[in-house]
Amino acid sequence: MDVTKQEAEATLEQIQALANHTRRAIASKYTSPLLILWxxxxxxxxxxxxxxxxxxxxxxxxLDAIGLIGTFFICWQQLRSASPIKVSPAEKMGWRMFxxxxxxxxxxxxxxxxxxxxxxxxxxxxxxxxxxxASVAKGLWLRSSFMVWFGLAVTAITLFGLYLVPRTYYCLWxxxxxxxxxxxSGLYLRLRWR
Amino acid sequence: xxxxxxxxxxxxxxxxxSSLVALDPGEQVDFVHLRKILNLTDGNLGAHLTxxxxxxxxxxxxxxxxxxxxxxxxxxGRGRDAFDEHIVALEKIIQGRTNQ
Numbered sequence: 001m002d003v004t005k006q007e008a009e010a011t012l013e014q015i016q017a018l019a020n021h022t023r024r025a026i027a028s029k030y031t032s033p034l035l036i037l038w039x040x041x042x043x044x045x046x047x048x049x050x051x052x053x054x055x056x057x058x059x060x061x062x063l064d065a066i067g068l069i070g071t072f073f074i075c076w077q078q079l080r081s082a083s084p085i086k087v088s089p090a091e092k093m094g095w096r097m098f099x100x101x102x103x104x105x106x107x108x109x110x111x112x113x114x115x116x117x118x119x120x121x122x123x124x125x126x127x128x129x130x131x132x133x134a135s136v137a138k139g140l141w142l143r144s145s146f147m148v149w150f151g152l153a154v155t156a157i158t159l160f161g162l163y164l165v166p167r168t169y170y171c172l173w174x175x176x177x178x179x180x181x182x183x184x185s186g187l188y189l190r191l192r193w194r
Numbered sequence: 195x196x197x198x199x200x201x202x203x204x205x206x207x208x209x210x211x212s213s214l215v216a217l218d219p220g221e222q223v224d225f226v227h228l229r230k231i232l233n234l235t236d237g238n239l240g241a242h243l244t245x246x247x248x249x250x251x252x253x254x255x256x257x258x259x260x261x262x263x264x265x266x267x268x269x270x271g272r273g274r275d276a277f278d279e280h281i282v283a284l285e286k287i288i289q290g291r292t293n294q
Contacts, residue, residue, distance in 0.1 A: 003198060008287040011208065015281070018209055018232075019216035025231045026223070 024144050030097055031147070032189040033074045039182030041067040046175030053171075056120070071098060104134050121170055125162045128178060129155050146189070154181050196282035201249045203280065206234065206242045211277050214252060214269040222255060222266035243267060251276055 003011075041063045048059040075098040108130050112123055132151040139147025161173040202211050209232050217223060223231075229239050246252045251273030255266045269277070 003203075003284070003287055005288055005290070008284040011203075012281070012284050012288070015208065015212040018212035022213040022216040022223075022231055025227070026217075029227075 020143050023142050024146070028146075028189040030075075032186050034071060034097075035182050035186030035189065037070045037074065037186075038067055039179050039184075039186055041070075042182060043175050043179030046171045046179060050169075050171035050175065068102075071101065100134075104131065121162065121167060124170075124174070125158050128158045128174075132158070146185075150181070150185050154178055157181060196279045196286060198283045199276050199280045201245065201251065202277060204242070206232075206238065207246055209234075210239070210242055210246060211251065211269065211273065214267065215274055215277050217268070219274075220268075222253075222268040225265035225267060228267060246273070249273075249276075 045060050045063040048063075049056040052059065108127055111130070112118065112126065115126075118126070132155045135147050135151035135154075139145065139149075139151060157177045158174070161170050161177065165173045202208055210228070213228060213231055214223065225239070225243075229236065232239065243252065243254060247254050251270060253268050253270050255268070257264055257266065
C-alpha cells in the first residue's frame with residue numbers, strides 16, 4: 001500500500017476529527033434535553049423571583065424539584081430507549097451524568113453552608129458559576145468546545161449581572177440572558193445533531 | 195513492526211473505526227446514530243460493517259428495545275489493537291520511517 005507522508009498526516013487528522021465528532025454527537029444527545037429543561041426552570045424561576053420576590057424561596061424549591069425529577073426522568077428514558085449508545089451496567093453514561101450533577105449540587109449546598117452568611121444574589125451567582133465551571137471542565141474532558149464556550153459565556157453573563165446590572169434587575173437579566181442561553185444552547189444542539 | 199491495515203485503511207471503514215474507538219470500552223453505538231454521525235446510507239454502512247465484522251474488528255448485536263429492533267455496534271479488542279497498529283504505521287510514515 002503506497003501512502004505518502006501528506007496522506008498519512010491527512011488521515012491522522014481525519015481520525016482525530018471523527019473521534020471528536022463522535023464524542024460530541026453522543027454527549028449532545030444527553031445534554032440537549034437537560035439544557036432545555038434547566039433553561040425553562042431557570043427562566044421561570046428568575047422571572048418568578050423578579051415579580052414575586054417574597055415567594056422566591058418557594059418558587060426555587062418547587063422549580064428545582066421539578067428540574068431534578070425531570071433530570072431523573074430524562075436520564076431514565078435515555079437508558080431505556082432513546083440512548084444512542086448502550087453501555088455495560090457499571091458504565092451507564094446516563095447514570096454517570098445524573099450522579100455527577102446530583103453530587104455537584106450536594107457540594108454546592110455544602111460550600112454555601114461553609115461560606116454562610118451570603119446575600120441571596122451572591123448565593124445565586126455562586127451556584128450558577130459553579131455549575132458553569134462543571135460545564136467547562138466537562139467540555140475540556142470531552143473535548144467539546146461548545147460546552148467550554150457555553151460555560152464561559154453564562155459565567156460572563158452572571159458576573160455582568162452581579163456587578164454591572166442594578167440589583168433590582170438582576171433576576172430579570174438572568175431570566176432572559178442565562179435562562180435564554182440554556183434554552184438556545186439546548187435547541188442548537190438538538191438541531192445541530194438531529 | 196506496525197503495518198498499515200488494508201481493511202481499516204479503506205476511507206469509509208476508517209471513518210467507522212475512528213468513531214467506534216472513540217467510545218469507551220464496553221460502549222456500543224446504535225446503527226442509526228452511527229449512520230447519522232458518518233452521514234452514510236444504510237446500505238453503505240451495512241456493507242462496510244459486515245466487512246469489519248468478518249475481520250473480527252467489530253461486534254454487531256441485534257436486539258429489541260421497547261419492542262423495536264435495534265442494532266448496536268462496538269469495536270472488539272482485536273479491532274482496537276489493529277486500529278492502534280494502523281495509527282502507529284501512519285505515524286511512522288510521517289516520521290519518514292516508511293514501512294508500507
